[in-house]
Amino acid sequence: MDIITLISKWILDNMNIIIRAIASIIIIATSYAISRKISSTMLRGVVKVSPTTLTNLSRLIRILIIFIGFLIALSILGIELSGILVAAGFTGIVVGLAAQQTLSQLFSGISLILEGRAKIGDAVRIGDIGGIVEHIGLMSTQIRAWNGEIYTIPNNIVSSSNIVNLSKSIARRAEIVIGISYNSDIDKAIEIIRRVLDEEELVLSEPKPMVIVEGFGESSINLRVMFWIPSQYFLIIRSEVIKKIKKQLEEAGIEIPYPQRVVWLKNI
Template identity: 45%
Template sequence: MDLLTNLDSFLNRPFISQITFFDLFSVGIILIIAIVAPTLIQKYIKRGLGDKLDHSNVELASTLIRYLIYIFAFLLILPFLHLDLSGLFVAGGIIALALAFAAQNIVSNFISGIFLMIERPIKTGDTVIIGSTWATVQTIQMMSTIVRGFDGIYIRIPNSKLFTSEITNLVINPARRFEYTIGIRYKDDAGKAIAIIRELIDKQPYALKSPGPSVYVDKLDDSSVNLMVRVWAPSLFWWGLRTELLWKIKVELEKNGIQIPFPQRELWFNNILKTDMKTVKAPPIKDIPYQEIEPQSKIGKPKPGETHDW
């Protein structure tokens, strides 16, 4: 009993002002829990929901829970500090109002991050178009999203702006289609060209069979017969197949004597134009020797009635 009495007396002994050792011990326990708990919860989320949620959404959920734990721990610590906050209510209300205006963008970004986590329009690694920016999503955070443009530049987009922007996700669908318009000459065999292109597409390992490709005559243009080529490919290999196949089609068509034409214009006259060209002989030009022409400064001004024969 004496040991317990002494321990209770020690814990309730004032350390600083009204703060006792028990208060310090309680604050320490709360801080340790606030530091350790988010890590344990993050591991549990990754194990339990890692297969169901995207990595970026797991990170968002972990960050949100961490912030909530920090706020809850702060509220638990306040009573142990024995702070008299009654005098700060009026000033605190004014400060809170000022902070609300100053932090509205922060709150907006935070809430938008939560909605992005719930709606999940994008995830890490997706190729997207945000406004006029083509980029790959690198990280989705609570306040902002980091994307990398095709030129290698990293761009930070606030979540509030991202949430209200038009987002085109190029890889959310497992398959994606691309198309070409290929012109051939009128004298070339369009059926043969279509057969060559179809055979070439069938040899491509990433060209999907279902939905299958389509090749057909699309338009009779001024200088060419235009063939439309449409191919479906997995989203991950879409760009590589699109760039590689076009060059192979050009090479294969040229091997078979099918040329890609250039614009030409043929002029045709209904009546034969007749011209009557006459040779006109120009009159001889009298040459005046240089030495016979003297500067006027040497001759002087002509006298009245005097003329010069040049």
């Protein structure tokens, strides 16, 4: 019996296995191709999410599709999946207990990506840390603080913290407390402050700026000034308003006093 006859006989005897193997390879290759197609389509899509979010989501979907294709291929080959799933479940429990914090960070990262509470480039405050979002990954988020330092925060901490997204606010309210001397004319001071706010183009007219007499300080009458500024100009305009108020109050002879105390000495 020549080798060709032997090969033909082996193929005929194992035709069922060969067909299953070919089908399994086709299933795995197809799932891989579909995952790549969906991934590339998502990355090219015009949607209102950050590039980082798209990348992470496409990566997760790609892994999921390939995993499903792998399970289908095993089923076609006649491999019993129940035992594998039981073993995988037991292994998952062991791994979950050993890597509880890591899994917490992973699921928190997925939650942050899907919710879209912040994206790269947003100005945020997470707990006591404020700055610009540099990166959002599955495990951690990077924040560039206002002083330039980079903070890498685990996603489980980010998810459980209060996230204030300053970039999502169209406008922000600025509050300034100005102390004027007890001898100064309060009405005149309020008039000057309101004029400064009216003259500043980027101070919003609605909501209307407010100047209220807050109370008696140790060395001054305190005026609280509240006004709204477009978020992207907040720090610059707030600084300019403070400088202009100080200059015009001084030109009008209204004193902004230094902190002072009156001490009485009792003769014994």
